[in-house]
Amino acid sequence: MFDLTGKTALVTGASGGIGAAIATALHAKGATVALHGTKVEALEKLAASLGDRAKVVPANLSDPAAVEQLAKEAEAALGQVDILVNNAGLTRDTLILRMKDEDWQTVIDVNLTAAFRLSRALVKGMMKRRFGRIIGITSVVGVTGNPGQVNYAASKAGLIGFSKALAQEVASRNITVNCVAPGMIQTAMTDVLTDAQKEAMSSRIPAGRLGSADDIAAGVVYLASDEAAYVTGQTLHINGGMAMI
Amino acid sequence: MSDIAERVKKIVIEHLGVEEAKVTETASFIDDLGADSLDTVELVMAFEEEFGIEIPDDAAEKILTVKDAIDFIQSKSA
Numbered sequence: 001m002f003d004l005t006g007k008t009a010l011v012t013g014a015s016g017g018i019g020a021a022i023a024t025a026l027h028a029k030g031a032t033v034a035l036h037g038t039k040v041e042a043l044e045k046l047a048a049s050l051g052d053r054a055k056v057v058p059a060n061l062s063d064p065a066a067v068e069q070l071a072k073e074a075e076a077a078l079g080q081v082d083i084l085v086n087n088a089g090l091t092r093d094t095l096i097l098r099m100k101d102e103d104w105q106t107v108i109d110v111n112l113t114a115a116f117r118l119s120r121a122l123v124k125g126m127m128k129r130r131f132g133r134i135i136g137i138t139s140v141v142g143v144t145g146n147p148g149q150v151n152y153a154a155s156k157a158g159l160i161g162f163s164k165a166l167a168q169e170v171a172s173r174n175i176t177v178n179c180v181a182p183g184m185i186q187t188a189m190t191d192v193l194t195d196a197q198k199e200a201m202s203s204r205i206p207a208g209r210l211g212s213a214d215d216i217a218a219g220v221v222y223l224a225s226d227e228a229a230y231v232t233g234q235t236l237h238i239n240g241g242m243a244m245i
Numbered sequence: 246m247s248d249i250a251e252r253v254k255k256i257v258i259e260h261l262g263v264e265e266a267k268v269t270e271t272a273s274f275i276d277d278l279g280a281d282s283l284d285t286v287e288l289v290m291a292f293e294e295e296f297g298i299e300i301p302d303d304a305a306e307k308i309l310t311v312k313d314a315i316d317f318i319q320s321k322s323a
Contacts, residue, residue: 127287172283 013088183239207240
């Protein structure tokens with residue numbers, strides 16, 4: 001089950017905790033992976049630890065030309081892209097009264113617009129080959145909202161709507177488009193929190209703990225697999241029960 | 246039949262998986278050849294690739310039959 005031998009995958013934001021776990025899991029299932037990010041050193045290190053079947057394709061996703069170039073480079077490095085994981089994302093948290101246009105725009109550009117541009121560039125080949133998997137890493141806050149994150153929540157909700165629309169456009173070509181929505185996940189972002197903060201967070205999660213990056217990666221492997229061929233336009237919530245939606 | 250017409254018909258036959266006899270010049274991609282809207286976009290993309298031309302959206306919308314495609318491509322390559 002869930003064998004990805006012979007498949008190729010581009011994972012954006014692979015230098016982050018969740019992105020690295022996703023790339024590692026896809027690779028472990030046999031896929032050849034292209035690791036995108038901005039921290040080249042971290043990507044090289046990850047590629048080296050994976051060994052064969054791992055390429056590094058850095059790019060600045062807020063630059064439209066760089067995104068187009070990334071699609072071309074990934075296709076050149078992998079031969080073709082069967083699985084696209086739009087995982088790259090950033091936050092610029094602040095209350096709306098304090099939020100600058102730039103805070104809004106940067107988050108929308110990287111989290112949502114880059115996913116659109118990459119999908120547009122890579123879906124062409126998927127349509128020709130009659131196979132593809134496009135997986136967006138969204139967030140529980142894209143569905144529930146969260147104060148201080150109007151930009152981030154909008155970008156993540158946008159990714160869900162985008163995926164549903166695209167799923168309908170390309171379903172007849174055996175291309176599925178889905179999202180994975182992590183809840184509170186233990187990463188570098190949550191490591192800086194105090195124990196008291198972490199405890200307060202865990203108390204709101206029925207499972208009683210933060211999730212791990214591997215919990216998310218497992219969902220991505222499933223959606224990328226042949227076994228998930230009949231699943232499209234869906235959002236898989238992986239959040240320990242903190243939101244049941 | 247011109248070379249362009251031959252190549253257009255070949256693309257249509259291959260892409261839509263229809264019998265050659267059905268691909269007459271007056272055949273409508275959607276009404277006669279069973280194409281859906283995504284097929285028509287893919288056909289336009291295939292024409293662009295085959296003939297090395299760019300077909301703008303407003304022109305693509307008017308390419309409804311085999312003849313429309315041949316005429317447009319001929320006007321571009323003339």
